[in-house]
Structure formats: structure tokens, C-alpha cells
Amino acid sequence: MKSPAFNRIGIYLFVVVLATLSSVSVCAQTKRPTNPAAKSAAATAPSTNGKAIGSKNAPITIEVFEDFECPACRNFYETSLQQVINNYVDTGKVYLIHRDFPLEMHPYARQAARFANAAAGLGQFQAVEQALFDTQNQWSQNGNIDEAMAPSFSPAQLKKIHDYESLHINEINASIERDRTMGIQRNVNQTPTIYVTSHGKMEALPGGGVDYKLLQQYLDFLLRQ
């Protein structure tokens, strides 16, 4: 039978091991060496077909696998991604790539993705992405994207986007499928799923969206490396 002294030693050992390991973690964080072979993250990113914002030479690339009809994607866009765009993309620190991952459970997700891809072809992706998420509650009821977009885009602009979509439908479908296939290859199983590439290394963040403060801490950590 183990003595009480043995039990006490166990508890002391537990505290000492915990304290030591936590200290090791803190030291590792502060002393992480910089990667001499660091290169622009965008150099490793496959084609974006205009669905990207920011400088390709930014030290960090963020890829977001999104479904325009997914409420979690809208929430992530509104609470985190817009701040990332303002504070990191616009300042040249992050290159942000949208990857289409329309889910089968959302009947109008593909239609919205085609519309966004057509807008991307005309250099209007950022505005359309924002408008699609802002009006998601509206168009996801009946698939009437034009009606939902009307306050943000003139009839002429909408016609231009639809004309582009009709003209380049095969390319657009191929682009969406390419993104989807890429997501499946990376085991994306929910939206939004976020990949961050920095110093030539790509990391997947936990799926379902990330709080801006935590994302900010991680991006600042990467930028310090």
C-alpha cells in the first residue's frame, strides 16, 4: 500500500511538472527563431481568379473556405473578417483569399457563388461579397439575389455582372469546383474553414469561425516572427 508521503510527493510532483512545462512553453514562444527561408505566403497559394483582396507580397495569406448562404460564414465575415480587412489586408500585412465551398444543404449557395465569381471577374468581388453577406437573410429565402443587391448596385451594374456570368459560365463553374475540390482534399468539413500561411507554412484554424481578438493575437504573433 502506498504511504500518505507517497501521495503527497505525487501532488508536489504534479505541481512542479505543470509549472516546468508551462515555463518551457512561454520560453519557446519568446525564443522561437525566425525562418531564414521565409517567403511570401502568396507565392504558395494557388490561383484565386480575382477572389482575393490585398497585396500578394503580404507576409501572411489567409484562405477562407466559405458558403455565402451559411450563417456562420456571415457571422465570421461581419465580426472578424471585416476587421482583418481593415487592420491587416489594407495595411499590406495579409493577403486574403476567398475559396468557394458551397454546401449541398444550402439551395442558393452555388447561385450566389456564381454571382460572386462573375463580380470577381469584373474586379468587384469585395463589394459583392459584403453585399451578399449583408443581405443573406433576404436572398436565402427565395434565391432572388438581384432584389437583395438592388440597394447596393445599379440595374446596369447587375446586368453587367449577369452578362459576364452568362459569357463565362464554364470558367466560373470550373473555378468554384476547383475551390471545392481543394477544400475536400484539405479535409474541409464545415464552413467557414480558415487556413493561414506564413513563413511558407500553412496551418488550419479550428473550423466554424474564429473570434477577431484571438485571430488578431495569432496574426500579430506571426508578424513578430
Add this chain to the structure above:
Amino acid sequence: MVTPAAILKSSPRPGALPRTLLVLGRIALGFIFLYAAYAKLYFGGDWHLADYQFFFAMAIDSYKMLPMWAVEWMARVLPWFELALGALLIIGAGLRWIGSISCALLLVFIGAMTRAKILGLEINCGCFSNNEKLGTATLVRDSSLLLLALAVTVGAFLIKKRGATVSS
């Protein structure tokens, strides 16, 4: 002639089977905790000793249960806590207390997972890897781990009690 001492020597020690089961149980549970810690520190083909806390904080935060300071603190400490728990379970030191702590920890995990499931949160479990979705299977797995932890803890208390009775 068969003496009482010889009979005692040849018969199996009373309580040998429960003791063996207790040892096997605590070692199994210990390795599971070690693996849980390892999976939080090593993923994507690389060690993440410098940045594991960011990823784990994101996983904890997705449960929408804790304030940010608690999320950050838990993310930093929990993998090491699991590592220490696992090591001590394998060593067998302070088993009654370490077993009780393991049960409490697993109860907290199961509570959080059940709450997330009831709320319909589509999130990752954060148990063993970044990419494991929370679902019924993860709940069943953690519940069976809790049963194992309970068995180890109760066993440790019973053996201690029996030892105290025999010696008194």
C-alpha cells in the same frame, strides 16, 4: 507436512485481480491523457510549442462559454495539465487525488460538449485534434473515459480503505 505458512505462500494474494485492473486502468487513462496533450502540441506535421495556445484558444472559444481571459489561460495551461495528469496516472502517484482530478476534468469536458450539442453549435471538439467535429461519437467517447476514470478513482479509494482496515 503442509504448514499454514506454506498455504499462505501458495494461494493467490487476495485482491490481486482488482489491483491488476486498477493498474491497467490507470495506465490506459494515463496514456489517453498523454495523447490528448500531444495532439494539442503536435499537429499539422509539426510541433507547436510556441503557438499551440492560439489554436487551442480558438477551439475553446468556439464553445462560447468562457470570458476571453479564461479562454486564454485554459488554452495555455490545459495541454500541460493533461500531460502531467497522464504522467502521474502512469506512475501511480497520489492516485486517489489524481483520479478525482481526472474525473472532474472529464466531467467539465462532457458538460461543455453537451451544452454545445444542445445549443446546436457546429464546432470542433478540440479534444484530440483541430479538425475533429463535435458530435455524438465524441460525447460517447468522453463518457466512456469518464467511466474509466471513475473506476480507477473508486478502485484507488477502495484499495486504500481495505489496506487501512487490514492494518488496523
